[in-house]
Amino acid sequence: MTTMQAIEYRGAGGPEVLVETERPMPVPGPGEVLVKVAAFGLNRADVQQRRGVYPPPPGASDIPGLEVSGTIEALGEGVVSAAIGQRVCALLAGGGYAQYVTVPAGLVIEIPQDVDLVDAAGFMEVAGTVVSNLFLEAGLTAGSTVLLHGGAGGIGSMAIQLAAAAGAQVLVTASSEEKIAHCLALGAYAGINYREEDFAARTLELTDGAGVDVILDVVGAKYLAQNVRILATGGTLVVIGLQGGAKAELDLRALMTKRARVMGTTLRARPLDQKEEIVAAVRKHALPMLAQGTLDLSIDRRFPFTEARLAHEYFDSGNHTGKIIVKF
Known part of the structure; x- marks a missing residue:
């Protein structure tokens, strides 16, 4: 052949x-x-x-x-x-x-x-994306609070489970009550219907005003100001998608006051050695759950x-x- x-x-x-x-x-x-x-x-x-x-x-x-x-x-x-x-x-x-x-x-x-x-x-793609961004880049640990935009998608579904298994409290945004129910069933603590609620105001309400330690964002420019607003002190915003545009104005004063980070990453174009490191991390964080039947x-x-x-x-x-x- x-x-x-x-x-x-x-x-x-x-x-x-x-x-x-x-x-x-x-x-x-x-x-x-x-x-x-x-x-x-x-x-x-x-x-x-x-x-x-x-x-x-x-x-x-x-x-x-x-x-x-x-x-x-x-x-x-x-x-x-x-x-x-x-x-x-x-x-x-x-x-x-x-x-x-x-x-x-x-x-x-x-x-x-x-x-x-x-x-x-x-x-592999979703596990690599989630593990590299939540654990290797943002340093998610037990006791952290994370907000996942697009929680019902492939990346969100994986991120909910891995973050919850690591001991983090997981909040998600989604476009319908059906999708929020999907997220809650996977281990999310709370879901926000962004079509019906101000996700930033609701996030602050759910965290008693403290904000979240990590945000995994697939939207980009459209959500930048709101994301920075709801970051906790020392928090990290990781942008992995640009569904809402690529250019936005950033309030550096708000970022500095919170000692927060905004970072953007991609997986596809990384050099081989970095991808091998990510795959090794997938073996550590996600493969055991897959083997045990606890990862949907x-x-x-x-x-x-x-x-x-x-x-x-x-x-x-x-x-x-x-x-x-x-x-x-």
């Missing part, structure tokens, strides 16, 4: 730009493994790339897809940490919307025996590969909670 089925974006736009195509089957280089893909997770980064506002980093495949699950088909030179036939999930810079993908061996994790192979496709992967819907456009349409509708998976 020298070719494989894949999906590419023909231009920028809506789900209609997804096109099934045939590509050469990749060959693992030194330090890499070849994964036969069982399924891939659909992430907002995929949608932003589809819209033309988040291109792949230099050297990455133009095929979209940042996380997959599957079995190892071949080993590149020097790989001793993996074995052919091993069930794995993998963190990618691109290439996941295909039957096969190569990935550095340090960015794969063996899937626990009792975890469904297809559902495991929704683990929150899979909303699974689509066949031939209906990848429908998966994107469903994502664009905003009606999903948790993760959307596309399977072969």
Whole structure:
């Protein structure tokens, strides 16, 4: 077999730009493994790339897809940490919307025996994003209070569980009572319907005016002033998305008075050594819960590969909670 089925974006736009195509089957280089893909997770980064506002980093495949699950088909030179036939999930810079993908061996994790192979496709990107930002960057610890914007999405669903398991008190914002119920079931302390309430005023009410220690924000500019307002003294705002714009005015006096931090991060374009550090942290913070059956992967819907456009349409509708998976 020298070719494989894949999906590419023909231009920028809506789900209609997804096109099934045939590509050469990749060959693992030194330090890499070849994964036969069982399924891939659909992430907002995929949608932003589809819209033309988040291109792949230099050297990455133009095929979209940042996380997959599957079995190892071949080993590149020097790989001793993996074995052919091993069930794995993998963190990618691109290439996941295909039957096969190569990935550095340090960015794969063996899937626990009792975890469904297809559902495991929704683990790595969200776990890596949450662990790197909440624990490695923001230093979330037991007793902290964290506010998660978009709590019912894939990242939010994972963040609720990992933060609560670490002993933090978790507040979330979401767009409906149904989504708030989803968050509460995963371990959130309280939910705020941002369409009906002033989330900043409600957060201060819930924290007796003290504010929150950490905010994980996917909105960006639109929420900046309110986020800074509700940070506790010494708090950290981590911006990981720009759904509400990229440019805003920052009140530095408020930031200085609180001795607070505002930081922005991405995962996709990080160098390999940093990604390997993040994957190691995922093994520490998230993998044990997955293996024990105490981590809900929150899979909303699974689509066949031939209906990848429908998966994107469903994502664009905003009606999903948790993760959307596309399977072969």
